[in-house]
Amino acid sequence: xxxxxxxxxxxxxxxxxxxxxxxxxxxxxxxxxxxxxxxxxxxxxxxxxxxxxxxxxxxxxxxxxxxxxxxxxxxxxxxxxxxxxxxxxxxxxxxxxxxxxxxxxxxxxxxxxxxxxxxxxxxxxxxxxxxxxxxxxxxxxxxxxxxxxxxxxxxxxxxxxxxxxxxxxxxxxxxxxxxxxxxxxxxxxxxxxxxxxxxxxxxxxxxxxxxxxxxxxxxxxxxxxxxxxxxxxxxxxxxxxxxxxxxxxxxxxxxxxxxxxxxxxxxxxxxxxxxxxxxxxxxxxxxxxxxxxxxxxxxxxxxxxxxxxxxxxxxxxxxxxxxxxxxxxxxxxxxxxxxxxxxxxxxxxxxxxxxxxxxxxxxxxxxxx
Amino acid sequence: xxxxxxxxxxxxxxxxxxxxxxxxxxxxxxxxxxxxxxxxxxxxxxxxxxxxxxxxxxxxxxxxxxxxxxxxxxxxxxxxxxxxxxxxxxxxxxxxxxxxxxxxxxxxxxxxxxxxxxxxxxxxxxxxxxxxxxxxxxxxxxxxxxxxxxxxx
Numbered sequence: 001x002x003x004x005x006x007x008x009x010x011x012x013x014x015x016x017x018x019x020x021x022x023x024x025x026x027x028x029x030x031x032x033x034x035x036x037x038x039x040x041x042x043x044x045x046x047x048x049x050x051x052x053x054x055x056x057x058x059x060x061x062x063x064x065x066x067x068x069x070x071x072x073x074x075x076x077x078x079x080x081x082x083x084x085x086x087x088x089x090x091x092x093x094x095x096x097x098x099x100x101x102x103x104x105x106x107x108x109x110x111x112x113x114x115x116x117x118x119x120x121x122x123x124x125x126x127x128x129x130x131x132x133x134x135x136x137x138x139x140x141x142x143x144x145x146x147x148x149x150x151x152x153x154x155x156x157x158x159x160x161x162x163x164x165x166x167x168x169x170x171x172x173x174x175x176x177x178x179x180x181x182x183x184x185x186x187x188x189x190x191x192x193x194x195x196x197x198x199x200x201x202x203x204x205x206x207x208x209x210x211x212x213x214x215x216x217x218x219x220x221x222x223x224x225x226x227x228x229x230x231x232x233x234x235x236x237x238x239x240x241x242x243x244x245x246x247x248x249x250x251x252x253x254x255x256x257x258x259x260x261x262x263x264x265x266x267x268x269x270x271x272x273x274x275x276x277x278x279x280x281x282x283x284x285x286x287x288x289x290x291x292x293x294x295x296x297x298x299x300x301x302x303x304x305x306x307x308x309x310x311x312x313x314x315x316x317x318x319x320x321x322x323x324x325x326x327x328x329x330x331x332x333x334x335x336x337x338x339x340x341x342x343x344x345x346x347x348x349x350x351x352x353x354x355x356x357x358x359x360x361x362x363x364x365x366x367x368x369x
Numbered sequence: 370x371x372x373x374x375x376x377x378x379x380x381x382x383x384x385x386x387x388x389x390x391x392x393x394x395x396x397x398x399x400x401x402x403x404x405x406x407x408x409x410x411x412x413x414x415x416x417x418x419x420x421x422x423x424x425x426x427x428x429x430x431x432x433x434x435x436x437x438x439x440x441x442x443x444x445x446x447x448x449x450x451x452x453x454x455x456x457x458x459x460x461x462x463x464x465x466x467x468x469x470x471x472x473x474x475x476x477x478x479x480x481x482x483x484x485x486x487x488x489x490x491x492x493x494x495x496x497x498x499x500x501x502x503x504x505x506x507x508x509x510x511x512x513x514x515x516x517x518x519x520x521x522x
Contacts, residue, residue, distance in 0.1 A: 013394045020385045020398050023378045080410070080463040108463045132465075172501075259394050 006256050014258065014333045017265045021335070025272050025315055030073065030307050031082045032269070034276040035066060036287045037097060038089040042118055042153075058279045063100045069277060069298040070104065076304050079108035083135075086111065087287055089279070092119040098131035105132025112136055112174070117163035118156055125166065135174040137205075138164055142185030142192060149184060161199075168200035176203035178249075181231055182221045189234055197243050206235060207249040210341055210351050229360025235261040251341065252353030253334035270339045271295075271314025275307055285314055291344035314339065323348055330354055411464040411498050412509035415471055415491050416456035419449045421482065422517035427453025428484060430477040431518065435459060438468040438490070448476075464507040467493045473516060484518040 038060045084104055091097050091113045104111045112135030140160050141150045147157040167175045177196060196204055209221045223231060232254065238246045239261065247262040258265050270285035278284055283296040283306050296306040313319060320336025336342065341351045386398045415435060419428045431449040435457035436442065445457040459469065473487040491512055498508035
């Protein structure tokens with residue numbers, strides 16, 4: 001059965017969800033801010049979507065500059081309901097993120113980090129938690145050989161896994177493990193799932209790698225269409241089994257898999273609820289969106305003004321109804337897929353999840369026949 | 370955006386979420402994409418007794434509103450009981466030092482006597498929380514605050 005053929009009940013829910021999205025878009029409430037606090041990174045990952053390097057040419061943004069931008073938005077947000085996430089690069093290469101975190105916490109903002117886990121010792125974790133950190137996402141991209149291959153470091157699995165096991169022992173912290181699925185680790189997913197369950201991990205999130213940054217030039221990072229489709233079958237079955245809470249990432253409309261492979265229906269909230277402050281001060285919607293998606297710069301513009309008066313292309317996505325999206329029956333539910341999957345200059349769609357799953361379903365049928 | 374429009378759109382989405390729950394998609398409208406994107410919170414309780422500064426008798430029927438200073442939002446409202454006691458709380462306060470404005474209003478006219486309004490600030494300095502759930506909920510903390518209202522002349 002085609003992945004765009006959906007049950008009546010789900011179709012009704014998707015239609016309601018379209019209306020819900022429209023209302024949320026009109027409300028345009030900022031409640032999630034990503035701060036690309038550094039472009040420096042201790043690893044050199046093959047799939048990295050950012051421009052990070054061990055010694056980046058872009059100097060780290062001073063904490064006070066970032067906090068000054070946050071101060072500007074206090075009148076237009078509910079700080080307690082606005083999460084700030086530090087990303088990078090690798091946030092833990094900065095020794096002063098605790099200072100930034102503490103200042104945020106004192107102003108009422110919850111905050112967390114996304115990390116490769118390599119540098120996280122118990123001492124550093126205590127220091128971060130004392131500064132108010134309450135959430136952390138750690139990457140684990142397969143079993144040892146494939147994780148180390150992707151991360152470009154022979155000890156990265158050992159260190160990331162030690163971090164994950166440490167986090168599993170701490171009750172007062174929300175965490176999850178994120179895995180980027182590639183051709184290299186696809187066949188290990190069952191083993192990886194068992195390993196995470198054995199280690200006491202409760203939340204797991206899977207992403208696929210999209211063709212930007214370093215990932216664009218490496219075919220090994222992209223799943224074949226049939227594996228891509230099988231991935232969603234794996235996620236669906238794991239959720240039914242209920243031993244670990246597995247979600248597919250926030251990207252991509254998935255047709256009949258909507259509501260089956262993640263808690264929420266697809267909704268790209270970039271620029272609708274999400275803003276980002278990039279390393280050079282650029283104001284974007286999510287850190288994967290650069291070039292023509294940039295809306296301003298904290299060194300020239302007020303973050304509050306930018307949020308209130310710009311982000312037009314996120315608030316009205318009719319411009320995405322071009323190319324293959326123009327005649328697509330699922331457009332009303334998808335609205336042009338994740339914004340990060342559109343070319344930053346031309347706006348063309350680079351990757352359609354639904355199309356790739358359809359291809360995978362056809363391939364599977366051909367091999368079966 | 371006008372407050373009324375915000376309320377309409379928010380209410381509309383509450384209705385949609387309820388309908389989707391009926392359809393079996395309770396989490397489909399999740400506010401944040403993932404669980405870690407939640408908010409640490411705690412319960413801040415202010416309670417006490419309202420008496421008349423004229424005769425020290427309990428004052429009934431005084432409206433007590435608790436307003437969070439962080440966003441100027443009223444978080445709770447109650448009328449004082451027959452013994453003059455009241456308790457208001459913010460169930461979703463951020464678990465750090467907080468200030469709340471407590472507003473006392475005589476809204477029942479001559480019934481139970483007529484009293485002047487009073488606004489006062491309660492500070493939760495270095496709060497200690499009890500009964501946390503070991504996750505985002507840190508527990509509760511409370512302050513006792515007795516007030517004496519002046520009768521209207």
